[in-house]
Amino acid sequence: MKKTINEEYGIRAAELTKVGHYDTFTLHQTRFFIIPINHLDDEELFELYSFSQYMTENREPYIASMVLTKENNLFFEKDDQKYILVKCGAHKRKEGNRIGRNLAAFHQKGRLFPYQVNKTQRIGQWKYLWEKRLDQLESFWREKIHSLPLNQFERRFVESFPYYLGLAENAIQYLVDTELDDDPQPIDSGTICHQRFHQHTWFPDINVKLPTDWVFDHCGRDIAEYMRHLFFEKQDFRTECFHFLEDYDRTTPLSRFSYRLIYSRLLFPLHYFECIEGYYLAAENEKQTYEKLLERILNESAKFEMFLRDYTRLLTSKTRRVAIPSVDWLIK
Template sequence: MKDVLKEKYGIKVPEILMKGQLQTFTIHHTEFVIVPISHVDEEELYELYQLNHYMNDKKEPYLATIVLTKENYLSFEHDENRYLLLKVPKTTFQPHAIGRDLARFHLKGRSYPYQISKAQRIGQWKMLWEKRLDQLEMFWRGKIYQESLHPFEKMFVEAFPYYLGLAENGIQYLVDTELDEDPHPIDSATICHHRFHKNTWLGDVQMKSPIDWVFDHHSRDLAEYMRFSFFHDQEEFKQYGYKFIEDYDRTSPLSPFSWRLIYSRLLFPVHFFECVENYYLSNGDTFYEDQLTSILDTSDQYEAFLQSYSSMLSMRTKRMVLPQVEWIMPVGK
């Protein structure tokens, strides 16, 4: 890798260190990160580079920037994989309130003036969710007739009908929202993250990485942050789960359309889908068996969370009540 970096960037790297899953090195007190990007095609990568350049011009704090090769390419190849180089900001990230910081980030991203196509996700949720659901249902139908199943597969086969129902409710809620509510200016597309959570900016390397980005409705980041908090830090979620969204709303007031999109995204069980998909992609890593067990064990609590979101909204905003999903259990049941 050192030889490749010298050839492609003309830099002599003294030592490459691992920080979590990332390779990093430091030159003249500046940190660089080598990011694998084989999953991103060239067209999308160019769009992310343009977004990165735009947010840099907007003086977005703690922003990592893409470094071009000597020949002005965005990426390079090594051992049949593609990578790019990010220059990490020198200042240490000190978030005051992540909800407020995210709202400000979205406000800047919303003013991006150029067309986005490959990294675009806004308006595509229904199509993407239905495709994902159809694929997993076909896979499930193939499994239910097998006689010998691994413990993970047995859990998946038994649990899928419940998550199929939850997914269909999420899709219907999204459709109803788009029919019932008129979007406000705040509902235009902005720079979002594939899966935003408290470690996205505060991970092993503290930075805002453009490789995490998609162009979407801001409710994506709000819903995924709350979902992650629910599943990965229950105590913190109980204390601060709604403070995050209230901080966001105070900085950039959410529309009824936004509140309902957040709920539709929380209804759609992305966590279940990703766990099953990752299990098979990893060739049966037992980590995902434990994860699925945890997801199934907390399904009642997740229903209670969906109910509490609806209750919180009617108390918090005093201006709207979410349409109910009838079978979601009331709190305390």
């Protein structure tokens, strides 16, 4: 890899180390990341490059910018795999960073992106994408019912799926009702978001924002996914969620439409779907991770229902200006 980097970019990498999932090296106070991109087509890659150029020009801190090869290409190939090289300052993360405030500022800039977005566009597509995902998993579930014998993971999947099917249908209906009942405000226009935003997306020890993580969507995507992450990772998730939302809202006040969209996304059991899908895509030696995760998800389903109830109460009691509809069966 070091030889290829030298050939493609004329950059001599002294030593490769791992940061997260990526190979990296440091040269003259600059950190370089080598990122595999087989999952991206050329048009997607160019949109992500445009996002990173725009955010860098608008002084968003810690953006990793894509480095062009000596031939002015965005990527290089090695062993049938496509890669990009990105660079950023080798900054250590400061303690006390307010993630809600920083995310709101990031979204503020992203909303002003001036060009047409096609391949990475997700805004307005949640209903279609959720229904498609739900239909696929339901078909797979029906196959599994008739393909006995089942192992322990598959039994848990077969028994639990109807509950999560109902939750997903609630989420889709809540989304449809939101789009019918509430008018989007300027805050609800599309912005640069992340595939799955959580506390490790911008890396725990260093400051870096990788454009390969991005899509163009409603800000509620990142807010909901960060709150979902807090539920599973933090003991005191209610307090952390409140402070995160409060910090975001103080920086960029959210609309009622935003709060309802966030709730619809929290209702959609993405964590369950990703666990089931991950298990069947995983290598044999990785399946145990998903077995443990599914057991945890199922054990904490009542706690997650309470979290969903708390969201609507939190908005009413803390903000005193937002009341959004509840889901009837959750509050009984």
